[in-house]
Amino acid sequence: MLLYQYNWKCGEMNKHEYICKITEVVASKSTCNRAIVGAVFVNEDFEVRATGYNGAPRGFKDCGEIGHLIENEHCVRTIHAEQNAIIQAAKNGTRLQGTILYSTYSPCYTCAKMIANLRIRKVMFKKLYTSGGGKEALKLLKEAGITIEFWSTSNLSPNNFN
Numbered sequence: 478m479l480l481y482q483y484n485w486k487c488g489e490m491n492k493h494e495y496i497c498k499i500t501e502v503v504a505s506k507s508t509c510n511r512a513i514v515g516a517v518f519v520n521e522d523f524e525v526r527a528t529g530y531n532g533a534p535r536g537f538k539d540c541g542e543i544g545h546l547i548e549n550e551h552c553v554r555t556i557h558a559e560q561n562a563i564i565q566a567a568k569n570g571t572r573l574q575g576t577i578l579y580s581t582y583s584p585c586y587t588c589a590k591m592i593a594n595l596r597i598r599k600v601m602f603k604k605l606y607t608s609g610g611g612k613e614a615l616k617l618l619k620e621a622g623i624t625i626e627f628w629s630t631s632n633l634s635p636n637n638f639n
């Protein structure tokens with residue numbers, strides 16, 4: 478469990494690290510073990526606006542219970558973490574324009590299109606998602622004027638993604 482790999486002293490954690498840790502906890506709730514993904518939208522003060530993890534729709538059996546639903550080598554049973562966070566915001570009437578998205582993986586192409594339309598400021602992700610048009614997705618985000626940065630648990634300072 479990644480959460481316990483952190484080693485910090487009281488008061489040393491900055492707001493970026495705080496959100497990274499929250500994002501990993503959110504990811505740990507994913508119900509499809511083919512993609513353990515968490516997404517957290519925060520405002521400019523690092524306040525959490527919405528969270529989402531990769532999982533089956535509310536009230537439906539998840540992959541852990543009935544197995545994956547594979548189409549073109551992807552499990553399609555779940556709603557992606559980013560999409561669930563956007564749905565949560567819509568459900569609660571929370572504005573996401575101008576926010577920053579923290580995610581354990583970079584978005585797939587579909588999620589990137591949704592994120593571009595949200596007009597957020599930045600996407601911070603831990604790992605590069607290479608299938609599902611992951612590389613094209615990053616190009617799309619850049620074209621949409623959204624900053625892209627990596628974060629990792631070994632070095633929590635965000636690095637510029639080129």
Ligand SMILES: [Zn+2]
Pocket residue numbers: 508509510511540544545546552553554555
């Ligand atoms: Zn699955």
Ligand SMILES: [Zn+2]
Pocket residue numbers: 557558559584585586587588589
């Ligand atoms: Zn996606």
